[in-house]
Amino acid sequence: MIAPDEPHAHPHEHGQAAHPPARPDTDDTLTYYKAMEVAVRELLIEKGVISAEDVRRAIEAMDARSPAQGARIVARAWTDPAYKTRLLADPNAAIHELGIEPGAYKLVVLENTPRVHNLVVCTLCSCYPRGVLGLPPDWYKSRTYRSRAVHEPRAVLREFGTEIPDHVEVRVHDSTADMRYLVLPERPGASGTLSESELAELVTRDSMIGVARARAPS
Amino acid sequence: MSATEATAPRFRPGDPVRVRFADPPGHIRTPWYIRGQAGVVERLCGSFGNPEELAYNRPGTPRQPLYRVRFRQNQIWPDYRGPASDTVDLEIYQHWLEPGDAR
Numbered sequence: 001m002i003a004p005d006e007p008h009a010h011p012h013e014h015g016q017a018a019h020p021p022a023r024p025d026t027d028d029t030l031t032y033y034k035a036m037e038v039a040v041r042e043l044l045i046e047k048g049v050i051s052a053e054d055v056r057r058a059i060e061a062m063d064a065r066s067p068a069q070g071a072r073i074v075a076r077a078w079t080d081p082a083y084k085t086r087l088l089a090d091p092n093a094a095i096h097e098l099g100i101e102p103g104a105y106k107l108v109v110l111e112n113t114p115r116v117h118n119l120v121v122c123t124l125c126s127c128y129p130r131g132v133l134g135l136p137p138d139w140y141k142s143r144t145y146r147s148r149a150v151h152e153p154r155a156v157l158r159e160f161g162t163e164i165p166d167h168v169e170v171r172v173h174d175s176t177a178d179m180r181y182l183v184l185p186e187r188p189g190a191s192g193t194l195s196e197s198e199l200a201e202l203v204t205r206d207s208m209i210g211v212a213r214a215r216a217p218s
Numbered sequence: 219m220s221a222t223e224a225t226a227p228r229f230r231p232g233d234p235v236r237v238r239f240a241d242p243p244g245h246i247r248t249p250w251y252i253r254g255q256a257g258v259v260e261r262l263c264g265s266f267g268n269p270e271e272l273a274y275n276r277p278g279t280p281r282q283p284l285y286r287v288r289f290r291q292n293q294i295w296p297d298y299r300g301p302a303s304d305t306v307d308l309e310i311y312q313h314w315l316e317p318g319d320a321r
Contacts, residue, residue, distance in 0.1 A: 153300070172291075178284055179284075
């Protein structure tokens with residue numbers, strides 16, 4: 001059972017000199033909500049509603065999702081105009097076509113163009129298209145990003161190395177409710193000869209959140 | 219009340235709307251910074267259980283139409299630094315929207 005930090009009590013006699021001070025055995029803080037999570041999880045398991053194996057499997061399935069899935073979707077849209085049309089019209093169905101399960105939420109695909117640059121944030125919490133991108137980066141969940149992305153998006157973009165000229169509209173999407181957002185970045189120049197899987201390599205997680213452009217081919 | 223019951227949509231894409239300025243207690247998914255602001259309906263997203271009810275284990279029916287509404291950044295933030303064409307889109311439930319002034 002997890003307990004708050006306490007110095008461990010057993011005497012240090014391992015038949016040799018005492019080891020130098022190590023990190024405490026419990027190196028995490030048991031906050032109110034963590035304690036609540038542990039308590040509810042243990043109760044559900046004790047009462048047979050779910051098993052520890054169910055919890056482990058759900059975590060494994062979540063961790064198996066990665067931005068590589070989103071990159072495949074983008075690369076297909078870059079190479080197949082009919083697919084792109086379907087992707088913009090009905091994202092969940094188009095993603096399912098590629099054998100990717102988009103998850104319970106309705107996805108909206110936001111196309112970057114020479115006139116519009118899209119940027120995604122969730123000011124209320126940390127809603128993120130986990131079904132196609134996996135877990136969000138820590139900065140996406142930070143209060144700094146969440147508050148600044150709506151108020152000074154161009155300054156935030158600049159800090160990510162993304163300079164958007166004034167004639168391009170910056171369109172922020174605050175993911176406040178039941179939609180999840182995936183940015184379809186612009187296809188980089190000089191990428192005409194690349195295969196679909198080579199193109200997918202250029203599609204970074206950040207380019208699908210909108211804080212960066214897709215990578216240029218090397 | 220049936221779980222499929224939904225309130226009829228009141229707005230269409232292109233309609234000017236204003237977000238109600240209200241401060242009810244509870245779980246609200248309308249960010250503070252957008253309350254009272256005027257925007258234009260971008261699209262109807264469908265109908266969804268009302269999160270203000272769902273958060274308290276109530277059925278959330280009738281389902282509420284959910285819209286994406288587009289706002290001009292320089293109207294929301296008096297100190298906005300960027301071109302007048304910059305925008306922000308938010309998802310807002312119908313019960314938070316009132317008809318806006320035609321612009």
